[in-house]
Amino acid sequence: MTNHWNDLQNSDCILIMGSNAAENHPISFKWAVKAQKRGAKIIHVDPRFTRTSARSDAYIPLRSGTDIAVLGGMINYIIKNKRYFHKYMVEYTNSSFIVGKDFDFKDGLFSGFDSKTNSYDKSKWAFELDDKGIPKQDKTLQDPNCVFQILKKHYSRYTPEKVSSISGVSVKDLELLYNTYTATGKKDKAGTIMYAMGWTQHTVGVQNIRAMAMIQLMLGNIGIAGGGVNALRGECNVQGSTDYALLYHILPGYLKTPLAGQDTLEQYNNTYTPKSNDPESANWWQHYPKYSASLIKAMYSEDTPEQGYQYLPRLDNHKASVYSWIPLIDHMYEGKFSGGLIWGMNPACSSSDSVKTRKAISKLDWMVNVNLFQCETSDFWKGPDMDPEKVKTETFFIPCASAIEKEGSVSNSGRWMQWRYKGPEVFGDVMTDGHYFHEIWEELKHLYEKEGGVYPEPITHLSFENMCEENEHGHMEFSARKTAKLCNGWFTRDVEVKGKKFKKGQQVPSFAYLQADGSTTSGNWLYCNSVSDTENKAMRHDASQTKEQANIGLFPNWTWCWPVNRRILYNRASVDEKGQPWAPKKAVIKWNGSKWVGDVPDGGWKPGTKHPFIMRKNGFGQLFGPGRADGPLPEYYEPLECPVKTHPFSKTLHNPTAVQVEGEEKAVCDPRYPFVGTTYRITEHWQTGSMTRWQDWLVEAEPQMFVEISPELAKLRGIENGEKVTVESVRGSLWAIAMVTERIQPYNINGTDVHMVGMPWHYGWVTPINGGDSANIVTPNVGDPNTGIPEYKAFMVNIRKWKEGDN
């Protein structure tokens, strides 16, 4: 989230699209309802009428996977009807930048496309620079090559009629959506977006969000109270897991994973440290070398940053098609791994194409599953279609402490780092994940020391003691509090920074004090400022606030938020060049003549001296975004499995850069699989259900795998409400209980009824008895080219009455 949960209450229009917030983020509705009671409108755009729709002022159905058509149409509407916030768009976004002559767009493809590798040469999308190396601008927005004109041309193709014909949203509903939402383009109005996996889990996932970010920039909705682009994180700590890089392509703090060929720390830093020649651009990532050196120093305290860098693993590239989840499982399936630690997850149910995933696990020689309870992954060898005698995988199940049996921090969607204390004692000899990791490291170190091996230093030099404390037996053991201190970072020697003297061992007060010379550690530069010498700010529960803060519901002394306790990101865009808020009644920050009041400003410089988007090299919000794998502007493509042969925007049917596995069949306009399938979550269960399916009260409320279909589809297939049915795709089949409901309606796509089949993915064969199995049995191995996230939300299936012999 650029903003935070409480801030939803400040909105004038809440668009919920790509999310079922009321069901999957129940507490968000505390704030959404507050806004609604104040007169705000809630609009829900979704393939299904859900509990969110029930509480919205308007519900607008769309065919799953067609969001970019609808959002592209909104951009067209904004430009045609001049609904943009003109001054904000001109001054704070790159609308005026001149795009270089190499940029082109033809029939669904941007310039620079290489059909052999299905990837783009992004250098073709670069901006034109002046003789100082600063992007050229035309603030009249008239230059035909300026971003605004390119946008205008690109999205003029997204007419309401075309958008309607492919998305199934009526022209009337489009007008309602566009008119209501773009009314927030006024300077004192705020519109916000609540999205989740309904947007990310597509082969155009990143571009769905890009499209909305562009809308928010045009309407001047970023940086303000009640605005922003708000990703609703499904897991209480998924924000934290991203910040700490539980992904292949980044290190903690969104630093890049080093690549082969980046042989020295200097080479690595030079590659990823952006340079701006514009004195008004803060270009915050210019500090990259300080953050990388401090991270390395946190990991390898006895080595110099340059030496420690040598211990970091290298990738060949950052391509999702090579390193993300789908290729990982494919490699496993091909027998390219000998063993696997599958930790805190249940891929036998959560991974796309569960049948393939379960077979892939069986190709391992050994597998360790660390989990709270036995699940379909730990027990895969005795699951459906497995012959335990033939499965070679030696399988271990290690139970671990649950969240309430240990202490530590979680970072919520609003970036608040909140401390949780230990509740009950763990059961038996069970330990926390941190303790297990430490023991594994101790054993590896011991083995390297005893037996030697190739390049042992990355393990033997690791400063794991930085995250440990001595226990009552005199042994070092994992400590969450010590780890939190390390994440903030400390000085490794006596040093003077910015005229202040610091002693070795003192905590670094904020990331502005981090150094590139090895004199500081910081496990994650974004969290520097969270733990001082005297307090762990994640533990703060102080509701005090100033009058300005109270006005927009900011609680700066309640826990802590990255970066440097700033609650609303890009808040310098909420004020004009004199530091005066666009919306005085809901001011986030304000220059009072001598200092900023309100939230922590996005840099303390005087008003009008720096461009507000300080994390961008040039300091501007990116309407034109030349950094993504699939193009600088969102463009409409069908899901990789879809019910149509053509769409009205180009002859390029699918995202040409999408992640896919060569040779795997896909159903496109395949009469065997005529219905759009989608998957989702419900309030009562959690992810694969590996925790909630053991909870009687939750199983009582949602006991069995179900499939929601419209009365029309039920009639077509002769299905009765409550009856057992079979859902099948190219990849597999499963049974479910049919829920026939008016909440689902066929979509009118080019005059034809297209039906949808919707399923939760919470069930699995281990428990409860007769609960059913995972919906991922039918989902495809295709994904977004930037993130690799599978397209769980749109694929093709068939549904029919269940018969004896079916799964």
Next chain:
Amino acid sequence: MSGKSFFVDLSTCTACRGCQVACKQWKKLPAEHTRNVGSHQNPQDLSSKTIRLVRFNEARDEDGKFRWLFFPEQCRHCIEPPCKYIANMYTLGSVIQDEKTGAVIMTDKAVIRKGKLEGWEMCPYNVPRQDKDTGLWSKCDMCIDRVEMGMLPACVQSCPTGTMNFGDRADMLKLAKERLAEVKKTNPNAYLADPDDVRVIYLCETKPENYHENVVASADQRRTLMAGVSPSKTSRRGFLTALKNKA
């Protein structure tokens, strides 16, 4: 009139079922064995093991608008509770009314021979349920143990959206009336269900039968109740007074 009351604002309920589960957790009530019968609602009805149930209904309202309606059903804690008079006729001390809060509580004495009495015969909202094995009648007791300790009832504590409210009756009535006035601005069909007779005041957005058959006390039900005790009386208050006198 003093004591406590609930205000249940159905216009903000998201059917998260936090209240349904929190109730079972506090009351240590076991889960029932259910199956999906083509609806998200489960269990299908109140029971001695499920004294609070979020009902799900799909319906069209007065203007033809499609609605998915959620009705967290519980004992209404009537100001003059018929169950108290009727159940106590079978077994004295079955039902008591807490003086301070007004909570209507079924005690462990509420064991009545099976087949003698139906829920709808003593409750205009058909809420109490009898345990099939022990014959014990039960229902919500306003979490009287929590309330006595200054805590909120478990269902109210768990509610994320402000649907469930609990407090002094005058405050709840005021809150209910204020909220009704607000909701009526956009929905003139909104109303409070039996606010003068009960301590659980629902704000409804559409006609009662769209939510569930017993959202408001029906005339039929009332007549049936009366027939059993005092056929000559017609008003609810008169009926209850008669019951009182009888007792």
